[in-house]
Amino acid sequence: MSAEWLPYSVPLLRRIGVEANAVRALGGRGLPTDTYQMFSRVPRRELGTRELPACGVAAFLGQHEDGLNTYWVSVADGSVWILRGYDGGGQRVDRINSSVAGLQGVLAAWDEFIGSGVYEDDPTYDGLVADAIDRARRADQEAFEDEESWWSIVFEEVENGVLAPE
Numbered sequence: 001m002s003a004e005w006l007p008y009s010v011p012l013l014r015r016i017g018v019e020a021n022a023v024r025a026l027g028g029r030g031l032p033t034d035t036y037q038m039f040s041r042v043p044r045r046e047l048g049t050r051e052l053p054a055c056g057v058a059a060f061l062g063q064h065e066d067g068l069n070t071y072w073v074s075v076a077d078g079s080v081w082i083l084r085g086y087d088g089g090g091q092r093v094d095r096i097n098s099s100v101a102g103l104q105g106v107l108a109a110w111d112e113f114i115g116s117g118v119y120e121d122d123p124t125y126d127g128l129v130a131d132a133i134d135r136a137r138r139a140d141q142e143a144f145e146d147e148e149s150w151w152s153i154v155f156e157e158v159e160n161g162v163l164a165p166e
Contacts, residue, residue, distance in 0.1 A: 022078030037065030105139020
């Protein structure tokens with residue numbers, strides 16, 4: 001089972017001044033409506049803008065299942081950022097993808113892995129894990145340069161069996 005991918009509004013992306021490559025990616029393939037809780041769209045908030053530290057003006061793309069961590073695209077350069085929320089009320093902003101295309105590739109690798117229906121006792125499981133990690137890294141190498149980055153941690157949990165197909 002695979003998530004449904006939908007485009008964002010190109011006129012709105014252009015009106016808020018989003019970088020051209022990000023407009024093409026978001027207005028073309030778009031992003032998934034829900035990728036097994038890793039990324040979910042929130043239509044009432046889509047493309048709402050705000051100033052984020054270190055990022056500048058950014059447009060809302062979606063959120064993690066916890067509702068505390070939200071995904072944003074930098075209006076200026078099309079990079080993707082996460083606004084990490086914490087139960088205690090604190091927040092931190094981190095760049096997680098070099099581009100929307102990078103985010104699309106990582107989410108596609110995640111979606112294929114988590115929705116595969118292949119479990120640890122299956123003889124093909126280790127190959128599936130290795131392929132998912134390889135595909136995600138190839139989609140946006142910059143996103144994995146730091147071992148403590150969002151995607152490095154997510155796919156380390158895949159490798160360690162903490163996150164597995166549903």
